[in-house]
Amino acid sequence: MNQEEMIRDVRKRLFEMQDTGYRDFHARLIPTVEKEKIIGIRTPILRKFAKEFGKTEESELFLKVLPHQYYEENNLHGLLIEQVRDYDKCLEELERFLPFIDNWATCDLLALHMMKKHRDIFIREVFRWIELDQPYTIRFGISMLMRHYLDEEFKTEYPEKVATIRSEEYYVNMMRAWYFATALAKQYENVLPFLEKRQMDVWTHNKTIQKAIESYRITSEQKEYLRTLRIKK
Numbered sequence: 040m041n042q043e044e045m046i047r048d049v050r051k052r053l054f055e056m057q058d059t060g061y062r063d064f065h066a067r068l069i070p071t072v073e074k075e076k077i078i079g080i081r082t083p084i085l086r087k088f089a090k091e092f093g094k095t096e097e098s099e100l101f102l103k104v105l106p107h108q109y110y111e112e113n114n115l116h117g118l119l120i121e122q123v124r125d126y127d128k129c130l131e132e133l134e135r136f137l138p139f140i141d142n143w144a145t146c147d148l149l150a151l152h153m154m155k156k157h158r159d160i161f162i163r164e165v166f167r168w169i170e171l172d173q174p175y176t177i178r179f180g181i182s183m184l185m186r187h188y189l190d191e192e193f194k195t196e197y198p199e200k201v202a203t204i205r206s207e208e209y210y211v212n213m214m215r216a217w218y219f220a221t222a223l224a225k226q227y228e229n230v231l232p233f234l235e236k237r238q239m240d241v242w243t244h245n246k247t248i249q250k251a252i253e254s255y256r257i258t259s260e261q262k263e264y265l266r267t268l269r270i271k272k
Contacts, residue, residue: 045097046104053111056080056088069110069142071210078111082148085111089118102132106139113145121149126157130164137168140175143210147182154183158192169200174208181211185218189225198222198230202238215239216246223247223265224256234268241270 040048062079066072092098098119107113116136123129129151140146154161161183168180181201188197201218204211219239222230237244248269252262 040097040100042100042104045100049092049097049101049115050109050112052088053078053080053109053115056084065144069144071142072110076108076110078109080111082114085114086118089115089122093119093122105135110142110145113139113141114148117145117149121151124153126153126160129153133164137176137179138173140179142175143178143213146175146178146210149179149182150186151183154187158187162188166200169204174206174211177204177206177208177211178214181214181218185214185221189222193226193229195229198226198233202233205240212240212243213246215243216250219243219247220250220254223251223261224254227257227261234265237270241272244268244270 056078058079058081060079061081062074062077065079066074066077069077092101092115102116102119105116107116117140120129120132120136123132165180165183165188168176168183171177181204184197184201188194198219201215204215206212219230219233233239234244234247239247248265251257251265257265
């Protein structure tokens with residue numbers, strides 16, 4: 040099977056999983072993607088397909104195809120990268136894929152659980168991505184800090200990196216706020232000074248507080264204090 044035949048076959052199988060009602064709903068959540076490029080496949084169904092497809096030789100061929108035509112093809116690509124267990128190969132595939140991410144949902148789909156075994160060297164790539172000028176690559180880097188470096192691997196230099204980011208991109212700043220709200224839940228005493236000293240732009244500062252107050256992992260006492268730190272515009 041050549042590349043063109045493989046793409047036709049995969050696309051046919053993806054459309055067999057289509058839910059048009061879900062497509063219409065989901066399209067409203069990802070405004071940066073044209074509705075015509077969304078097939079409409081629920082994530083658990085796509086994950087199941089990716090797990091099966093990842094065992095085939097065709098999946099290796101699929102990873103060589105960029106850019107993709109459909110949103111779900113991008114998501115499938117990301118889910119196949121998730122299955123790569125070799126660090127260097129995974130990183131290589133990520134480098135090829137990240138510039139083609141054009142929405143928050145595809146970006147946040149990538150959890151990369153295997154990187155838990157490589158946190159000591161993976162952090163160098165995370166920092167590099169954060170310093171690039173591609174909004175979804177920056178967002179991805181912040182998401183990796185949030186997923187893999189807020190527990191036993193936490194260092195104050197990590198939130199410092201996120202706090203110093205200055206961007207006009209909504210989806211970058213929303214991820215920054217999400218990062219700090221999650222960091223408050225896990226590293227409250229270490230992260231609180233970033234709000235007390237107002238080390239972020241006003242929008243991200245206030246959005247962090249909003250998201251933290253909405254979190255069930257923040258205590259009532261902490262929420263009460265966080266409310267006093269809001270910056271009035």
